[in-house]
Amino acid sequence: MALPGALAGIRVLDFTWVRAGPWATRMLGSLGAEIIKVEWPENLDMIRRGTATVPEGVEEGPNSAGLFADSNANKLGITLNIRSESGLDLVRDLIAVSDIVMENFSSRVMQRRGLGYEELRKLKPDIIYVSMAGFGHTGRHHSYTTMGPSAQALSGLTFLSGVPDAPPAGWGYSYLDDTGGMYGAMCALTALRHRTVTGQGQHVDLSQMTMGITLTGAAFLDRTVNGRESRREGYPPGNRTVWPGAPLENSYRGPAAVPHNAYRTRGGGHNDWCVIACFSDEEWEELVRVMGSPQWATDADLSGLPGRIRRQDDIDQNIEVWTQTLEKYELAAMCQDTGVRAMPVQSSQDRVENDPQLRERGMFMEFDHAVLGRREYQSVPFKLSKTSAEVRGPAPLIGQHTREVMEGLLGLSRQEVLDGYDDGTLWPADMPRHLYIEEALK
Amino acid sequence: MTEASIGQTGTALAGPLAGIRVLELADEKGQFCGKLMADLGADVVKIEPPGGQNTRSVGPFLDDVPHPERSLYFWHYNTSKRSVTLDLESSEGKGLFLRMVPTADVVLETYPPGYLPGLGLGHDDLARLNPGLITCSLTPFGQTGPWRDYQTSDIVHLAAGGQMASCGYDPEDVPDAPPIAPGGGNAWHIACHHAYIAIMAALHYRAMNGEGQLIDASVHESCALTTEGAVPTYIYTGKVVQRHTGRHAFPGQSSRTQRSTKDGRWVQITGGNPTPRRLRALAEWMDTYGLAQDLLDEKYHDLDTFRQSIGHFNDVIAEFLSHIDLEEAWQGGQQRGFPWGAIRTMEEIVGDPHLEDRNFFTDVDHQELGRNFTYPGPAAIYNGSPWSISRRAPLIGEHNQEIYCGELGLSRQELSLLAEARVI
Numbered sequence: 001m002a003l004p005g006a007l008a009g010i011r012v013l014d015f016t017w018v019r020a021g022p023w024a025t026r027m028l029g030s031l032g033a034e035i036i037k038v039e040w041p042e043n044l045d046m047i048r049r050g051t052a053t054v055p056e057g058v059e060e061g062p063n064s065a066g067l068f069a070d071s072n073a074n075k076l077g078i079t080l081n082i083r084s085e086s087g088l089d090l091v092r093d094l095i096a097v098s099d100i101v102m103e104n105f106s107s108r109v110m111q112r113r114g115l116g117y118e119e120l121r122k123l124k125p126d127i128i129y130v131s132m133a134g135f136g137h138t139g140r141h142h143s144y145t146t147m148g149p150s151a152q153a154l155s156g157l158t159f160l161s162g163v164p165d166a167p168p169a170g171w172g173y174s175y176l177d178d179t180g181g182m183y184g185a186m187c188a189l190t191a192l193r194h195r196t197v198t199g200q201g202q203h204v205d206l207s208q209m210t211m212g213i214t215l216t217g218a219a220f221l222d223r224t225v226n227g228r229e230s231r232r233e234g235y236p237p238g239n240r241t242v243w244p245g246a247p248l249e250n251s252y253r254g255p256a257a258v259p260h261n262a263y264r265t266r267g268g269g270h271n272d273w274c275v276i277a278c279f280s281d282e283e284w285e286e287l288v289r290v291m292g293s294p295q296w297a298t299d300a301d302l303s304g305l306p307g308r309i310r311r312q313d314d315i316d317q318n319i320e321v322w323t324q325t326l327e328k329y330e331l332a333a334m335c336q337d338t339g340v341r342a343m344p345v346q347s348s349q350d351r352v353e354n355d356p357q358l359r360e361r362g363m364f365m366e367f368d369h370a371v372l373g374r375r376e377y378q379s380v381p382f383k384l385s386k387t388s389a390e391v392r393g394p395a396p397l398i399g400q401h402t403r404e405v406m407e408g409l410l411g412l413s414r415q416e417v418l419d420g421y422d423d424g425t426l427w428p429a430d431m432p433r434h435l436y437i438e439e440a441l442k
Numbered sequence: 443m444t445e446a447s448i449g450q451t452g453t454a455l456a457g458p459l460a461g462i463r464v465l466e467l468a469d470e471k472g473q474f475c476g477k478l479m480a481d482l483g484a485d486v487v488k489i490e491p492p493g494g495q496n497t498r499s500v501g502p503f504l505d506d507v508p509h510p511e512r513s514l515y516f517w518h519y520n521t522s523k524r525s526v527t528l529d530l531e532s533s534e535g536k537g538l539f540l541r542m543v544p545t546a547d548v549v550l551e552t553y554p555p556g557y558l559p560g561l562g563l564g565h566d567d568l569a570r571l572n573p574g575l576i577t578c579s580l581t582p583f584g585q586t587g588p589w590r591d592y593q594t595s596d597i598v599h600l601a602a603g604g605q606m607a608s609c610g611y612d613p614e615d616v617p618d619a620p621p622i623a624p625g626g627g628n629a630w631h632i633a634c635h636h637a638y639i640a641i642m643a644a645l646h647y648r649a650m651n652g653e654g655q656l657i658d659a660s661v662h663e664s665c666a667l668t669t670e671g672a673v674p675t676y677i678y679t680g681k682v683v684q685r686h687t688g689r690h691a692f693p694g695q696s697s698r699t700q701r702s703t704k705d706g707r708w709v710q711i712t713g714g715n716p717t718p719r720r721l722r723a724l725a726e727w728m729d730t731y732g733l734a735q736d737l738l739d740e741k742y743h744d745l746d747t748f749r750q751s752i753g754h755f756n757d758v759i760a761e762f763l764s765h766i767d768l769e770e771a772w773q774g775g776q777q778r779g780f781p782w783g784a785i786r787t788m789e790e791i792v793g794d795p796h797l798e799d800r801n802f803f804t805d806v807d808h809q810e811l812g813r814n815f816t817y818p819g820p821a822a823i824y825n826g827s828p829w830s831i832s833r834r835a836p837l838i839g840e841h842n843q844e845i846y847c848g849e850l851g852l853s854r855q856e857l858s859l860l861a862e863a864r865v866i
């Protein structure tokens with residue numbers, strides 16, 4: 001696409017690692033910002049070290065993790081020893097030519113390295129500094145740390161998910177890492193707008209645990225306004241909006257609705273399920289017609305919501321007898337043809353292979369990666385009519401762009417770069433260099 | 443910066459989006475995006491159908507009394523906005539809307555694809571009146587594609603987007619469990635975060651180049667992009683993750699990380715960065731209860747041995763946690779460098795002193811009720827321009843006079859006639 005990026009000309013100095021921070025800068029890169037990811041081989045990003053997404057037949061190493069390749073798309077990668085004085089000098093030079101600095105270390109790491117906000121603004125008075133610590137930099141427990149799952153637990157998100165009288169099901173992934181990344185990007189862009197208008201930068205102190213609380217929806221106000229107890233009968237209500245037999249209290253899924261559940265479909269596999277939800281009597285009648293108006297469903301008692309709530313277990317069981325005769329995409333299409341809200345539970349494989357919508361909208365783009373070969377990368381969930389918004393290429397190999405950035409951006413000579421490799425500033429002096437680094441230094 | 447100075451500057455400064463006006467034509471799909479912008483300082487004018495948006499009929503309600511001005515759901519998602527009522531399908535209503543468009547920076551809308559253009563209110567129509575206008579159309583599947591007109595809801599998106607495929611139970615905990623949709627509203631939250639980013643990027647581009655544009659944002663794509671490692675795991679290994687109770691979906695078996703405590707609660711102990719010092723501190727803590735078993739042995743403080751013995755570690759830790767209460771468990775872990783977290787409910791979150799320190803809890807005045815209520819406040823502290831709720835959600839058409847008379851210059855008589863004709 002020949003469109004310019006909306007953030008063309010914006011440079012982000014990226015100290016982030018693991019998932020939430022890299023996901024933030026990846027998005028800014030998709031919008032056209034230049035992202036310079038700063039790494040050090042002796043303190044590798046744990047996602048680079050992870051082995052679970054190394055493809056079969058690929059040797060394990062810092063450039064072999066598929067999850068890293070996708071999470072860190074759209075970035076330049078440099079290696080720089082910020083624990084050395086010479087490395088710190090180069091970092092300062094980079095800050096002076098950057099618009100935004102982002103990091104997701106625990107709360108006092110940047111300060112201890114002499115890179116707290118007060119230092120950053122001396123180097124670049126209008127710098128935007130976004131910190132993404134678990135508990136934030138402010139508050140008595142600022143030194144506490146989180147991973148996605150513990151942030152979800154502490155924010156109240158985990159408790160909301162599950163069936164009554166069982167442990168919480170929670171989120172089966174680090175939702176607050178992905179979403180934390182989006183908040184990091186939101187904070188950077190919001191502060192950028194403030195800078196455009198006022199000329200002033202600022203420190204944005206984001207907290208991963210805190211951001212999850214608002215995402216519990218009306219649960220918070222139901223507590224502070226109505227005094228509702230969270231540990232109550234029939235709550236959380238599984239996939240339903242109300243639990244059979246329990247008091248009719250809102251479970252924060254939106255309006256009360258029956259049916260509202262996941263139903264097993266033909267095949268019976270782990271992801272052979274389809275969700276169906278009817279939010280009005282008319283939608284229910286439509287579903288009854290799609291099912292072929294079986295006798296159980298035409299019972300007048302079920303034509304209104306109170307009756308459907310009373311007999312929800314019966315309804316769910318009977319719907320599932322029907323859904324098990326159909327394949328999940330076929331079932332969803334039958335429902336959708338008459339306006340019934342239904343979609344298959346889609347696995348990762350389904351979304352990559354079987355989802356015609358994501359395919360047509362270009363949500364996966366192919367790129368070559370020196371170690372991982374040609375692969376698909378997740379793109380961007382919106383389109384802008386005048387600027388590009390899409391994944392631009394896989395993650396950098398470790399240190400792939402060090403020379404390019406040092407010479408092109410900071411104006412170092414080739415000799416200074418070579419010296420930096422020899423004295424442990426740009427690569428650990430005693431660590432063998434990858435072939436591509438040797439090539440880049442020729 | 444000290445905490446006190448944040449509080450002081452926070453009251454004196456405008457929010458980072460001050461000066462931006464948003465016209466919000468959004469239901470449950472987009473209202474959270476409008477709230478984020480409004481709490482950050484934008485003037486978000488919510489344009490509701492006469493009688494109020496249907497999101498006002500969603501519970502829970504104040505004191506469980508259903509009423510369009512008592513929906514806590516609506517309150518939560520519409521803070522800091524103003525409200526006018528308007529029938530966009532009437533010619534007078536359409537005319538009033540078009541008179542507001544030149545004052546707007548952003549139109550945020552969630553109507554089905556084609557609806558607004560069908561009324562002559564598509565982005566191209568509006569941009570003729572306001573070339574810098576940014577229109578964000580947030581729809582279930584975007585403006586194009588084979589599923590464009592499919593009907594959805596929050597849980598329907600959580601199914602199609604992949605959230606449910608990753609969330610649920612081990613069969614030992616709940617036999618035959620279906621995939622479990624995480625807490626309600628998160629499909630909309632995920633979409634609104636992305637819509638917000640797109641709008642801010644477009645605002646930046648406009649500031650640099652003067653041009654507005656149209657954003658075509660998709661709830662489905664937003665959800666499909668928000669499943670962490672599930673898609674890369676498939677792309678790189680061909681494996682599909684399986685659901686497990688309270689921990690990461692994973693292609694094979696994995697250790698439990700959600701453990702029960704003596705007081706019948708749960709603590710989440712995923713991940714972290716163990717060091718010999720931390721492992722020793724953990725063992726010494728367990729030993730104060732006589733529950734360290736053999737973990738005081740120096741060999742377990744070596745990281746290689748730790749990794750090889752992780753199953754043993756998990757067993758000993760689980761046994762220990764079952765002998766202490768939740769509060770001691772998670773804070774004790776944190777104090778020793780482990781990123782543990784209590785599975786909290788609102789009872790434990792409201793009043794959390796750390797969140798108090800961050801001025802998270804926000805007292806919001808509901809003057810018409812003569813009451814104040816505590817709301818969840820900012821996720822981030824902006825030290826140069828505060829993120830804070832400026833007022834409760836608007837009443838239906840609360841700002842009709844302010845905007846139609848005060849800004850557009852209608853007389854009170856004209857306003858009355860429009861109300862009688864159900865235009866507003």
